[in-house]
Amino acid sequence: MDDELKGAIRKVLPDVDCVIGWGPGPDPLRSAPFFMRKPEEVDAFVVGPLAVNNPAVFLPEYKGKKVGIVVKGCDSRSVVQQIAEGLVKREEVVIIGFPCSGVVDIQKIAAQLGQDIEPGMVTSLSISSDKLTVNVKDTAKTMDMADVRADKCASCQYPNAVVSDEFVGTPKEGKTDDYADLAAFEEKSIDERFAFWEQEMSRCIRCYACRNACPLCVCRDHCVATSREPHWLNQADSTREKLFFQLIHATHLAGRCTGCGECSRACPVGIPVGLFKRTMTRAAARLFDYQAGTNAETVPPLQTFATEEPTIKEREW
Amino acid sequence: MPGNKFLATADVAAWLGELSKTMRVFAPRNEGQAVVYREFDAAKGLELRRKPTESAKHALFPRSEELLSFSYLRPAFGAPEKEGETPSDVSQVQVKMPVEPMPTVVFGMLGCDAGSVTTFDPIYDGSKFKDVYYLKKRQATVFIVRACAEVLSTCFCNWVGGDPANTKNADVLATELSDGWLLQPVTERGEKALTSPLLKDAPAASEGQATAIHDNARKSLGDAPNLEGIDAALFSLFADNDFWQRQSAGCLACGTCTYLCPTCHCFSITDETSARNGVRLRSWDTCMASLYTLEASGHNPRSLKAARLRNRVGHKFAYFLRNNDGQISCCGCGRCIKSCPSSVDIRQIVKDALVQAASIAPPPPPQPVAPAAASPKPAAPVKGKGRTKEKANG
Numbered sequence: 001m002d003d004e005l006k007g008a009i010r011k012v013l014p015d016v017d018c019v020i021g022w023g024p025g026p027d028p029l030r031s032a033p034f035f036m037r038k039p040e041e042v043d044a045f046v047v048g049p050l051a052v053n054n055p056a057v058f059l060p061e062y063k064g065k066k067v068g069i070v071v072k073g074c075d076s077r078s079v080v081q082q083i084a085e086g087l088v089k090r091e092e093v094v095i096i097g098f099p100c101s102g103v104v105d106i107q108k109i110a111a112q113l114g115q116d117i118e119p120g121m122v123t124s125l126s127i128s129s130d131k132l133t134v135n136v137k138d139t140a141k142t143m144d145m146a147d148v149r150a151d152k153c154a155s156c157q158y159p160n161a162v163v164s165d166e167f168v169g170t171p172k173e174g175k176t177d178d179y180a181d182l183a184a185f186e187e188k189s190i191d192e193r194f195a196f197w198e199q200e201m202s203r204c205i206r207c208y209a210c211r212n213a214c215p216l217c218v219c220r221d222h223c224v225a226t227s228r229e230p231h232w233l234n235q236a237d238s239t240r241e242k243l244f245f246q247l248i249h250a251t252h253l254a255g256r257c258t259g260c261g262e263c264s265r266a267c268p269v270g271i272p273v274g275l276f277k278r279t280m281t282r283a284a285a286r287l288f289d290y291q292a293g294t295n296a297e298t299v300p301p302l303q304t305f306a307t308e309e310p311t312i313k314e315r316e317w
Numbered sequence: 318m319p320g321n322k323f324l325a326t327a328d329v330a331a332w333l334g335e336l337s338k339t340m341r342v343f344a345p346r347n348e349g350q351a352v353v354y355r356e357f358d359a360a361k362g363l364e365l366r367r368k369p370t371e372s373a374k375h376a377l378f379p380r381s382e383e384l385l386s387f388s389y390l391r392p393a394f395g396a397p398e399k400e401g402e403t404p405s406d407v408s409q410v411q412v413k414m415p416v417e418p419m420p421t422v423v424f425g426m427l428g429c430d431a432g433s434v435t436t437f438d439p440i441y442d443g444s445k446f447k448d449v450y451y452l453k454k455r456q457a458t459v460f461i462v463r464a465c466a467e468v469l470s471t472c473f474c475n476w477v478g479g480d481p482a483n484t485k486n487a488d489v490l491a492t493e494l495s496d497g498w499l500l501q502p503v504t505e506r507g508e509k510a511l512t513s514p515l516l517k518d519a520p521a522a523s524e525g526q527a528t529a530i531h532d533n534a535r536k537s538l539g540d541a542p543n544l545e546g547i548d549a550a551l552f553s554l555f556a557d558n559d560f561w562q563r564q565s566a567g568c569l570a571c572g573t574c575t576y577l578c579p580t581c582h583c584f585s586i587t588d589e590t591s592a593r594n595g596v597r598l599r600s601w602d603t604c605m606a607s608l609y610t611l612e613a614s615g616h617n618p619r620s621l622k623a624a625r626l627r628n629r630v631g632h633k634f635a636y637f638l639r640n641n642d643g644q645i646s647c648c649g650c651g652r653c654i655k656s657c658p659s660s661v662d663i664r665q666i667v668k669d670a671l672v673q674a675a676s677i678a679p680p681p682p683p684q685p686v687a688p689a690a691a692s693p694k695p696a697a698p699v700k701g702k703g704r705t706k707e708k709a710n711g
């Protein structure tokens with residue numbers, strides 16, 4: 001599939017400013033966002049379980065230019081939502097899709113490595129369809145892909161690009177998402193949940209990687225989090241302010257979040273901030289029968305109104 | 318060496334507990350998937366193997382620090398006005414200074430973390446300006462540095478003058494041996510911190526064992542490239558927008574790199590008020606953010622992330638050097654690489670800059686890195702909002 005994808009990228013390249021995908025990263029366990037402009041640069045393109053980053057986050061920066069983008073299923077949903085919201089023009093993006101088998105979660109690899117070996121000590125790795133083998137100094141450690149795959153992949157409904165101009169490979173079957181993770185979390189009492197978030201948010205460093213890694217968080221330089229006039233958020237190093245921002249972030253993404261999980265992944269101190277957005281995503285599905293990033297022709301429910309919502313039968317009350 | 322102490326593994330928590338009675342003790346521990354420096358709590362454990370996710374700089378430079386608190390003394394709404402006092406009289410304000418910092422020990426910080434003080438001192442303890450908030454903490458803090466037995470693929474302290482067993486700015490060097498820790502005092506302050514009866518005189522062989530561990534870590538760092546001329550290279554690439562756009566293409570312009578960085582030291586000041594009371598806070602700021610350079614007119618000289626990343630790299634490897642006797646203000650801890658959500662690698666940018674600069678221009682005329690002899694040393698660059706303003710960091 002790698003070579004076929006490279007072929008598709010080279011085919012698209014003459015018509016676009018660049019093609020965004022994945023390339024070699026700083027260590028064996030990570031790839032990096034990769035911006036290909038010349039055919040020879042495509043040789044270093046990387047795909048597979050290390051193609052973790054969501055390249056859609058960069059698309060709004062290229063407004064007015066035509067760019068190509070290689071997308072996993074989840075990434076494609078971000079692009080679709082960006083198009084639906086007018087953040088990206090359909091005619092300015094060439095989408096290259098492929099069937100995704102899931103990506104790794106480096107924190108899960110870390111857990112498998114145990115307490116005394118850090119991911120940064122891994123010198124090389126090899127991946128087969130269901131195993132991942134890492135070498136640390138002279139010893140090899142093999143783990144099941146199922147144990148190190150990102151959580152989002154376990155409930156992935158759209159492993160193939162939802163919309164694409166080029167599709168390489170045979171489409172895969174999607175899974176269902178029953179929000180079992182949320183249900184498990186909600187078994188805790190309100191007090192326990194609040195204590196959990198207080199503990200988690202206490203180590204937030206307010207770097208806003210969660211916000212900047214989000215392909216739908218487009219206010220960026222004008223975000224309420226850092227605005228001085230009006231002065232919405234206090235700069236104190238307090239759990240209250242940090243949690244406040246997360247609630248703002250989650251409400252701003254209600255009915256827009258496509259669940260790519262980049263906010264949680266980007267967090268340098270491992271706070272599962274994606275849970276907030278997932279709660280809103282489930283609410284949008286229940287209230288408005290809406291799933292973001294699946295149809296570029298629809299308007300997100302909180303950006304419009306309907307005289308009667310599909311799941312709220314007011315007239316039958 | 319006389320003064321060397323040995324702390325059995327089983328006694329580490331007891332010793333830190335003992336220190337906690339009279340001092341604030343920061344030590345690394347696991348929290349979620351991160352390793353963070355927190356005030357020691359025996360119940361929450363210690364993490365002395367894995368490398369801390371964050372640096373220990375908040376012991377000297379808190380994320381958000383109260384500079385003073387204030388309350389307006391004007392009468393409550395509706396209260397009868399006193400003679401000579403108007404409700405909007407802001408001169409009627411009571412200001413309180415924060416309490417003095419407690420004596421502090423940072424236990425188990427990495428050598429690269431201690432090296433960060435090298436960057437802070439010229440800024441906050443400069444020849445012209447002295448920052449009392451920093452200085453008081455600096456004087457009250459003992460650094461017990463833990464030598465690295467293992468290095469990560471993102472470690473590059475040896476590129477920038479660091480060492481896995483760095484003792485610069487350390488008060489004690491701690492090395493984990495098979496059954497405990499060898500504690501080697503580096504300063505008098507360090508020696509004074511090692512008086513507990515839990516600490517035994519170190520056996521003679523332990524120093525040799527520690528040296529073997531240090532040498533092994535040094536060896537695993539590999540060879541460092543020659544960074545000579547990196548400042549000149551970066552200055553020559555200042556206007557090379559194409560270079561910086563390529564380097565920053567994958568950057569998300571978040572603050573992870575700057576906030577995890579041991580040597581990043583910029584801050585912003587805000588007054589946080591509620592009704593008639595407030596605090597003046599100094600909080601970490603990041604040159605990756607738009608607000609950092611946003612001017613009152615609305616103009617932003619660094620509106621694009623390319624200019625912001627250029628500033629971060631330039632500050633570490635060029636601007637700071639010129640003002641501080643050739644000192645690179647990067648300690649090579651690699652946290653910005655390890656935790657970057659977009660895998661931006663400052664090592665690669667530095668290497669690319671050397672190559673790019675060599676390819677576009679003949680080698681620049683040799684310039685002394687330390688300008689002290691040629692021109693008077695510029696004033697300590699703490700001004701206004703606390704940003705270091707170099708000549709060409711636009």
